[in-house]
Amino acid sequence: MNVTIYHNPACGTSRNALAMLERADVDLTVVPYLTKPPTKERLRELSHLSGLTVREMIREKGTPFKELGLDQPSVDEEALLDAMVANPILINRPFVVTPTQAKLCRPSETVLDLLRDWPRQNFNKDDGTPFLEVVPIPGSDDDLHDALVNANLPVDDIEESSRTFFRFQLLDGLVVGYGGYEIHGRDALLRSVCRTEWSAKGIGPSLVQLLLSRAFDDGARRAFVLTEGAAPFFRKIGFNDVDRATAPEAIRSTRQALELCPASAALLSRAITL
Incomplete structure (x- = not known):
């Protein structure tokens, strides 16, 4: 199965999801979205595949979300998408995509929802707690x-x-x-x-x-x-x-x-x- 992860290596949740995908039997593509951000059309597709609204796809913590005025309810979907393309740090992470689904895998364990099978060996996440x-x-x-x-x-x-x-x-x-x-x-x-x-x-x-x-x-x-x-x-x-x-x-x-x-x-x- 082909799987793509939009990955931020500075994010523990993203690292944990990636670690599971590397253990699973998938054809994995890792996209460092901060340097290779998805297009506006791709973000719209991720919204559709994941069932999330565009606003639910945005990360607020540690981003210029409020400084850009994106916290105002009057900011529409198109403006939010434009802001995410211009400032990819606003894209929450990690998005994991299969041929038929996309999921914002927070917590990282929810990546299992997209997999048919995975190794049954225990492993710990970055914070030391078990997956x-x-x-x-x-x-x-x-x-x-x-x-x-x-x-x-x-x-x-x-x-x-x-x-x-x-x-x-x-x-x-x-x-x-x-x-x-x-x-x-x-x-x-x-x-x-x-x-x-x-x-x-x-x-x-x-x-x-x-x-x-x-x-x-x-x-x-x-x-x-x-x-x-x-x-x-x-x-x-x-x-x-x-x-x-x-x-x-x-x-x-x-x-x-x-x-x-x-x-x-x-x-x-x-x-x-x-």
Whole structure:
């Protein structure tokens, strides 16, 4: 399979995605897009293939995004594309393209979504945390149930509709965690996030980032979480406390909010971006 990666060697996420592609059985083309930027037409094609809006393709951090006035809602798609061609640092990374798909692979593990197969040997990313595989599972999964019970998390509603769950595992298949969410329009309520006894230290943020990326793919652009004991962890990875009274009605009406989590549980939220 022919695969192209628009690569920035200064970006750890891009380096990690490239490392996986080099391990996989693909015919790989590496495009250093900062020196060989894609054309406006190619960027438009990447938007179409990835399902991202042009604005969602732009990187804000560490770029002249605000200085160029691109943060103004009145800036249209054509102007955004022109800015990306003139300033390729604005192109988020890494975009990975196959003959039929394109994906902004953030986190880097999402590059696996584009591959038919990959080596089942474990390896660590630049930050020392392991590369993970995300496996969809039903709410009826016995191992999910047992993991949540062991973590003192609610299980009464996990088999109800509109719940989405995943198993997180190393590339050799060792399960290191679980997580899920409920989608309510553009909002997602994260739930059932836990590690297993085999989980390496520091793996929690990777689990949540992968969960957020899946929620993003399902249309959510803001995440909420109810928690009793893990509020410091979620604050550390970008979540902020929210007054329940100001939360969207759909979030306040979930079983998690109404029944399963005590009134003392903290509600936190953050934007979901790639």
